[in-house]
Amino acid sequence: MIERKLLLGDEAIAIGAIHAGISGVYAYPGTPSTEITEYIQASAPDVRSRWCTNEKTAMEAALGMSYAGKRSLVCMKHVGMNVAADAFVNSAITGVNGGLVVLAADDPSMHSSQNEQDSRFYGKFAMIPILEPSTQQEAYDMMKYAFDMSEKLRLPVLMRIVTRLAHSRAGVVVDDAMAQNELNPDNERTHWVLLPGNARRQYASLVAKQPELMSWSLSSPYNKQAVEADKAPVGIVACGIAYNYVMENNPKAMGIPVVKVSQYPVPESLIKELAQKCDSLLIAEDGQPLVEEQVKALVGSDYKVKGRLTGDLPRMGELTPDCVGEALGIKVEQTFAAAQNVMPRPPALCQGCGHRDVYDALNKVVAEYADARIFGDIGCYTLGALPPFRAIDSCVDMGASITMAKGAADAGVHPAIAVIGDSTFTHSGMTGLLDAVNDGSRITVVISDNLTTAMTGGQDSAGTNKFEAICLGLGVDPEHVKVVVPLPKNMEEITRIIREEIEYDGVSVIIPRRECLQTLNRKLRQKRAQQ
Amino acid sequence: MKKDIILAGVGGQGILTIATIIGDAAAVAGLSLKQAEVHGMSQRGGDVQSNLRLSTDEIYSDLIKQGTADLIISMEPMEALRYVEYLNDEAWVVTSSQPFKNIPNYPEEQQLTDELAALPHVASLPIEDIARQNSMPKSANVILLGMAARYIEILTPEQLRQSIARVFASKGESVVQLNQQAFDLGLNAVK
Numbered sequence: 001m002i003e004r005k006l007l008l009g010d011e012a013i014a015i016g017a018i019h020a021g022i023s024g025v026y027a028y029p030g031t032p033s034t035e036i037t038e039y040i041q042a043s044a045p046d047v048r049s050r051w052c053t054n055e056k057t058a059m060e061a062a063l064g065m066s067y068a069g070k071r072s073l074v075c076m077k078h079v080g081m082n083v084a085a086d087a088f089v090n091s092a093i094t095g096v097n098g099g100l101v102v103l104a105a106d107d108p109s110m111h112s113s114q115n116e117q118d119s120r121f122y123g124k125f126a127m128i129p130i131l132e133p134s135t136q137q138e139a140y141d142m143m144k145y146a147f148d149m150s151e152k153l154r155l156p157v158l159m160r161i162v163t164r165l166a167h168s169r170a171g172v173v174v175d176d177a178m179a180q181n182e183l184n185p186d187n188e189r190t191h192w193v194l195l196p197g198n199a200r201r202q203y204a205s206l207v208a209k210q211p212e213l214m215s216w217s218l219s220s221p222y223n224k225q226a227v228e229a230d231k232a233p234v235g236i237v238a239c240g241i242a243y244n245y246v247m248e249n250n251p252k253a254m255g256i257p258v259v260k261v262s263q264y265p266v267p268e269s270l271i272k273e274l275a276q277k278c279d280s281l282l283i284a285e286d287g288q289p290l291v292e293e294q295v296k297a298l299v300g301s302d303y304k305v306k307g308r309l310t311g312d313l314p315r316m317g318e319l320t321p322d323c324v325g326e327a328l329g330i331k332v333e334q335t336f337a338a339a340q341n342v343m344p345r346p347p348a349l350c351q352g353c354g355h356r357d358v359y360d361a362l363n364k365v366v367a368e369y370a371d372a373r374i375f376g377d378i379g380c381y382t383l384g385a386l387p388p389f390r391a392i393d394s395c396v397d398m399g400a401s402i403t404m405a406k407g408a409a410d411a412g413v414h415p416a417i418a419v420i421g422d423s424t425f426t427h428s429g430m431t432g433l434l435d436a437v438n439d440g441s442r443i444t445v446v447i448s449d450n451l452t453t454a455m456t457g458g459q460d461s462a463g464t465n466k467f468e469a470i471c472l473g474l475g476v477d478p479e480h481v482k483v484v485v486p487l488p489k490n491m492e493e494i495t496r497i498i499r500e501e502i503e504y505d506g507v508s509v510i511i512p513r514r515e516c517l518q519t520l521n522r523k524l525r526q527k528r529a530q531q
Numbered sequence: 532m533k534k535d536i537i538l539a540g541v542g543g544q545g546i547l548t549i550a551t552i553i554g555d556a557a558a559v560a561g562l563s564l565k566q567a568e569v570h571g572m573s574q575r576g577g578d579v580q581s582n583l584r585l586s587t588d589e590i591y592s593d594l595i596k597q598g599t600a601d602l603i604i605s606m607e608p609m610e611a612l613r614y615v616e617y618l619n620d621e622a623w624v625v626t627s628s629q630p631f632k633n634i635p636n637y638p639e640e641q642q643l644t645d646e647l648a649a650l651p652h653v654a655s656l657p658i659e660d661i662a663r664q665n666s667m668p669k670s671a672n673v674i675l676l677g678m679a680a681r682y683i684e685i686l687t688p689e690q691l692r693q694s695i696a697r698v699f700a701s702k703g704e705s706v707v708q709l710n711q712q713a714f715d716l717g718l719n720a721v722k
Contacts (some may be wrong), residue, residue, distance in 0.1 A: 248592035339612035345575035
């Protein structure tokens with residue numbers, strides 16, 4: 001049955017994947033990708049959907065499901081691609097059996113991220129097809145197309161979206177669901193055992209497939225001449241969501257031809273035809289100038305190509321209809337000047353949050369040590385960098401608190417303290433803790449356990465109830481694994497324990513444990529609603 | 532016909548509920564709609580906004596161009612001012628007059644009032660006080676929607692009222708009635 005629904009981009013992708021017959025979704029929460037998996041968890045009981053420990057385990061499990069002949073989806077935010085990269089790149093070498101789609105949600109302008117890397121580079125690097133929807137409807141439609149293409153080419157397919165698509169709602173027409181694939185494990189060991197001899201053959205086969213990928217791109221329903229025009233001073237190549245900002249400026253009325261690109265490899269002949277009709281090209285793409293660089297190589301150095309590299313569009317940050325309009329000579333017309341009395345309002349830790357008590361305690365103790373350094377990590381508790389706490393000295397990537405504290409301690413920093421959340425610890429902190437234990441590094445690790453993955457909205461945390469056992473199993477001395485309840489009334493006990501553990505010449509772990517207020521309140525509301 | 536609306540507030544004040552109600556009414560009315568939301572870190576007490584675009588024709592951009600928005604609906608006066616460069620010359624600003632002060636350098640309230648008053652079309656009321664006085668402390672956002680209802684134009688107040696019934700249906704009849712009452716309070720407070 002065909003019906004029209006109002007959907008977030010993430011929800012359109014979730015329904016598209018369910019309708020494409022996936023048997024599993026594998027993911028670690030990360031803004032702006034989280035809602036895809038949440039939607040599948042809530043609406044498709046016959047699809048395996050529990051959260052994974054990190055993006056690498058997710059990618060590998062999805063590849064295993066594909067090996068077994070079934071369709072699987074992996075979802076992550078852009079920086080998750082770095083974690084999954086080993087498995088991701090090699091999945092292009094093994095190839096797939098059941099359809100495999102990797103969904104990377106990029107965050108241009110870094111609304112909730114530490115960088116704005118462009119995942120399309122990963123797709124190009126791995127030499128696989130990339131899809132980049134412009135609309136929520138395309139996001140839905142592309143899932144079936146992506147899984148079919150993945151099975152026909154026997155390659156994983158990367159779908160790249162951006163925050164504006166993930167977290168924007170629009171009407172989407174949805175169709176019926178397909179049946180899931182039957183179990184059908186691959187018997188071709190030479191494809192899957194990447195010993196050098198096999199790997200060379202597999203890589204040669206991937207290279208040989210590249211012309212086929214180009215012909216898919218050229219005949220793709222998602223790549224097309226979207227606005228026709230004859231001779232024009234400028235033509236536009238509009239990629240993914242940038243297409244919307246181009247169309248908002250009505251290029252048709254200006255006689256500007258537009259080629260829409262939503263599938264890669266870059267459809268070369270389509271762009272060459274456009275270049276022949278125009279005196280110059282404007283490349284509109286959200287993220288980094290991937291297409292701009294390729295088009296420059298395609299049309300030669302005499303031909304004028306404009307975009308983010310030339311300053312016609314901003315070098316960084318997400319595109320807007322205003323900046324794309326300006327690149328086309330349309331001035332931004334403000335009726336009212338920006339207001340004078342507006343201050344930035346940064347986010348903050350919730351009132352009553354246990355992380356607040358952890359930072360209060362740490363600040364009290366480190367005030368006694370001139371050389372103390374606190375290495376932070378990724379999560380709500382990164383907000384401890386802001387006033388009133390100003391407590392952390394670094395935040396780089398998932399798990400880096402422990403390993404950076406270790407490296408700094410190796411260099412002679414003392415006290416070297418790591419603050420890491422429960423979910424981040426199981427994501428990427430455990431291996432670093434093992435390094436520290438084996439090296440006998442003098443560090444104090446604070447695992448601030450709020451029993452959930454809070455920053456992304458309260459998803460289950462992989463290590464809940466297992467942290468003491470994990471630390472002991474990794475070899476931390478049982479005398480130096482301490483659990484406290486982060487509440488103001490326990491401040492004396494907490495600060496005493498921090499002092500003692502800082503003075504210990506080895507690895508110690510302090511686990512302040514108190515449930516996130518957001519998830520606690522949500523559970524109480526649900527309980528009340530059930531009564 | 533089109534209507535470009537900016538919803539503004541502080542994380543947790545309920546602007547996404549306003550967006551959901553308008554979105555539902557637009558979907559039932561068969562309008563085209565795009566609504567860019569804010570999820571993630573800024574929901575923890577930071578400034579949040581949503582671009583809500585309604586039209587009888589196809590909408591391309593999820594984001595509104597500067598100088599073209601028809602309406603700001605804001606749960607907080609300073610947050611209303613954050614987006615004035617997006618307004619067109621006919622636009623309305625419908626806002627709560629009550630500040631939410633969770634930053635140390637929050638401006639003088641009089642300065643905010645003056646700057647709002649300098650705009651040609653503003654409706655401003657202490658919606659949280661009104662909500663408390665009417666024993667509906669959680670419905671301040673729906674009072675605000677009521678205040679804005681007659682400026683949305685592309686949808687009638689009655690269409691929005693019906694949408695409230697659908698959006699809150701799962702929470703029971705008494706919650707629906709309370710929110711429709713809140714909506715009417717706002718609607719009748721501005722003329």
